[in-house]
Amino acid sequence: MGHGTFATAINCMDGRTQLPVIDYLKRRLGVDHVDMITEAGPVRALSENRDGDVLDSIRRRVLVSTGKHRSRHLAVVAHHDCAGNPVSEAEQLRQLARALEVLAAWGLGVELMGLWLDGDWRVTEVR
C-alpha cells in the first residue's frame, strides 16, 4: 500500500498562504499531498543566498520530501503583505526569480515553480 504522491513547497509561515498553495499544487500537479517547508518570507533568504543556517535547514527538509516522499516538484512562494519580507511586489518577484536560480543550482532533479499570491490569495504561476 502506497502513501500517495507528494509535491513540495517552500512557503511563507503566514497562515493565509497555506491552504491556497496546497489546493493549487494538488490541482495543478495531481498530487495527493504537499510537504510544506515554511519560513518567514523565504524568497528573501533564498535570493540573498547568504544565511547558511536557514538555507541548510530548508535543504534538509527538501531532501526528506524528494527522498522519502519521492516528490518531483518544488514550488517557491512569495505573497502580498508579507510581514517577514516587507518589500514591494516588484522586489518580491525579483527575489522569487533569483530564489529559483539558487534552487536550480542545488541540483535537486525536481521541476521548480514560482508562485505569487495576491491580495485575494489567488495563486499565479510566475515560472
Ligand SMILES: [Zn+2]
Ligand atoms: Zn509572508
